[in-house]
Amino acid sequence: MASNRTDLSTAVWRKSSYSNGDGGDCVEVAHNLPGTVPVRDSKNPQGPVLAFPHDSWALFLGSLQMS
Secondary structure, three states, rough: OOOOOOOOOOOOEEOOOOOOOOOOOOOOOOOOOEEEEEEEEEEOOOOOOOEEEEHHHHHHHHHHOOO
16 A cells, blocks of 8 residues: 655754744645645644645735735
8 A cells, every 4th residue: 555645854944934933833834745744733743734735825825815
């Protein structure tokens, strides 16, 4: 059975500019993986990661900017 896991060993994580500096809600995103945008909780970097197809992530961001 083929694995559908994304190799995150080369992911370059960037914390959201909306994250505050006192340990509040922090989200990190990696933009350097072709075709995939992984998202994780910066307070738990070894925890689970949500991986979105690039096109879906772009639509999501576009919908936020329209709000």
